[in-house]
Amino acid sequence: SQTIHQWPATLVQPVGSPLSLECTVEGTSNPNLYWYRQAAGRGLQLLFYSVGIGQISSEVPQNLSASRPQDRQFILSSKKLLLSDSGFYLCAWSWTGGNQPQHFGDGTRLSIL
C-alpha cells in the first residue's frame, strides 16, 4: 500500500527565516505530487504540482518554491518567510492519468512570528 509522510508536524519560524518542508511517498513510482495550503477560514489552495523529477508547475505566484529532487520526494521552500506564509501545508500524491483522487499527508502547521 502507499503511504505519504510529511514533516515536521508543527513549525514556528521568525519572519525572514528560510523554510524547508519535506514530503516523501512510499509504495508507488512516478506519482504526481502536490503542495497545498489552507489558510485560516479558507479552503485548500493548490500551490505547486509535479508530474516528474525536476518538473514543477506553480499555480499561485508567491514567496515559496518547490523542488522534486527524487521521484518520491517533494520539497517546499522559501528563502525569507513572510507573516502571510502562516498556514497549514499539505502534501498529496496521486496516480498519473485522468480522474484520480489525491491522497494527503497529515500536514505541517506553520506559524510565522
Add this chain to the structure above:
Amino acid sequence: DQQVKQNSPSLSVQEGRISILNCDYTNSMFDYFLWYKKYPAEGPTFLISISSIKDKNEDGRFTVFLNKSAKHLSLHIVPSQPGDSAVYFCAGNSGGSNYKLTFGKGTLLTVNP
C-alpha cells in the same frame, strides 16, 4: 471567484439518522468531483468520487449524488455514526487532468450519540 461552494459551515445530526452535505459549483468544465473527510490535525482523507457521466455513486454508507443541470452535488451518510464527526470538503476537477482540485471551504459535521 469561489468555484466550489459549501454554503453550510456546520451540520448537526443524531446518530443513526441521515447526514446530507451539500456542495454547489460554478465551473461547467468540472467533470470529476470528490469528497474528503478531515479530522483535526490530520490531512484530508479521500471518501468517494463521481464522474460527470454519472448521477450517483455509492460506497457503503456513503452515496454521492450529482445534478449537473443544477451544478449541485451532495453526500449522503446513512446511518450516521459519531466517528463521522469531521469537516467534509467537496472538490471539483476539470479537463480530465488530475492535478488541479478546487476545494470548497468545508462543512463541519457533528453526529451526536
